[in-house]
Amino acid sequence: MFNRKPQDANFSVERLFKDIVKAFPPNLIYNSYTSKFKSRGFWSRLYNTVEAFCKQGDVNHITGDVHYLCYLMSKNKTLLTILDCGNLKRLNGIRRTIFYFLWFWLPVKKVAMITVISESTKKELLQYVRCDERKIRVIPCCISDDFKPSPKAFNSSNPVLLQIGTAYNKNLPKVAEAISGIPCHLRIIGKLSEEQISQLLAFDISYSSVSNLTDLEIIDEYIKCDALIFASTYEGFGMPIVEANITGRPVVTSNILSMPEVAGNAACLVDPYDAEDIRKGVLKIFSDEDYRKTLVANGYQNARRFKPAIVAEQYVELYKEVYLLSMHSK
Template sequence: MALSYKDMLVELENKTGYMEQAASEKPFKIPVSFFHRKPRAVGTFSIEFIFSEIRKRLDDVVESNTQFSTYQSNGIWKRIYNAVEASFRQSTVNHITGDVNYLALFLNGKKTILTIHDCYFLYWVSGMTRKLFKKLWLDIPVNKCKYIVAVSEATKSEIIKFTDCPPEKIRVIYSIVSDNYQPSPKQFNIDKPNILHIGTAPNKNFERLAEAIKGLNCKLTVIGKLDKEKTTLLEKNGVDFSFVYNISDGEVLEQYRQCDLLCFTSVYEGFGMPIIEANAVGRPVLTSNISSMPEVAGDAACLVDPYNVEAIRAGLLKIINDKDYRQQLIGNGYENRKRFDIDKIADQYYQLYKEVSEA
């Protein structure tokens, strides 16, 4: 039977109302452009992992537009190209995820968030090079961006020290640890413990560790490439050692499982991810009492002066010889790991995206 004109209007109104209701119930996704460095063939990919996991957690509420720079961050012209390229890839919210801070140069600052993982680069350059790096990696980006995210209070303090940035502009959002890092109990080898050390860059304090374990009956496992100078030092001190590098994430995890304790006595860290990774697996940790490490470790590590060889040695011996202390550190580590839950960190970023998008 044919509908009357009045009935057709009623049916159309009902359909329109249903569609409007369905549209209102569909959650609005915030468009966010995630700006990443172009990964190198060899090196760490922790920044890429962190924000890949965050995007997965926010898939229902964030429309992710992931952008990798065309060129690796080498030389002035390639960096200028990367910065100009980024200006054509903007969204409602722009998020520079780290290590390419200069991408902020041509972005809309009012819509841009910059995550800073550390200020280490200012310690290994000097003269005009340092001034240029400071200007392009800190001064201009920090001044221009709407919000700065520091991965620790220690990094926040450094940003303020170097740039005079207003503290309220900087949000501290910790890094995350992969869900792959789960408790993996292991009988502690008190006769010859396997000490894991991660990294061989200057800030990792390798030489002092090599001196600290001289004469100890232990095995040192290093993740990182050892040059001739470092292997000679270990051989001179009679240290039983091995090293691996350019290994997969799964192989790194296996090294944590195989070790008896982690020694991470760096002289500088923006965060200190290995501390949490060892906590999550269930290994006692020896780390430094300076920089970001006490903040990240809390009561889940033995803290020592990294500039004092004897202090490093004493800390190792305390962990090796005191079973109750080891168990306390392991238990505290399991609790400490909860502070860096992926869902919690992802929600903190989401709240920040909302602030920027609604401004």
């Protein structure tokens, strides 16, 4: 397994595969390598690529966003995980063209199999690259065993609404507009910009924020909240939905891309581009006790789909498939 060197405080990919690896069966022999250098600049990436070539095994699994590690590897022994296509949406011009060629077009041709974390990501990827769709397998993210059910009486007088993330796609300005005037406290996980602070003040939002939390501190934030608001405009998966599900908190999330797929019947789905629709969803969660209880019960059931052992088994079966493919190609 080949992993990137984490970029600053971003460890989402590392957390995902840490939980998967822990659930691998004891008879699976594997090695895990982390690139020596962060994925920045030509020479660092070249070193990482050569190092990966020298450490190849019977099956090579490239995780995270270091897709270029496959360039020198044996194609029939290599599989690549693509988490999303977000950068292709954000970049423009020549930068987008170069990124597309080096991170998508070429890697897709240089590996035997690709895994994505949702059907939504698979459909999106197939819009950008031409390949046999059977080459792309959907294996979801898993929920850490550190998350446990934690029932809590709903604070109907001043509910705490948890917002995970402050990046552009997390849609914080629209959420602030949506909940303006609703008695609640918005608890934000992530660093706020001056512009975001101004927007929160303009809508007279009662809020607090915190960043750089440990895994256990993040779990504690779910335990202390009354509901999760996750009206994101772009996700490859949407892990906070499942984290709130397993904790026992009702969820308001977006009705686009991967989020309905991940949430199933365990969330109130809203249009993330429509502040009024978000507002209706939040008010329904706050005012309808039976609806809240139904979402919580459905959430516990939904979270079972993403247990580490279930997800790890899917990867093990794919490793076997890639290994047999490499044997037959000799």
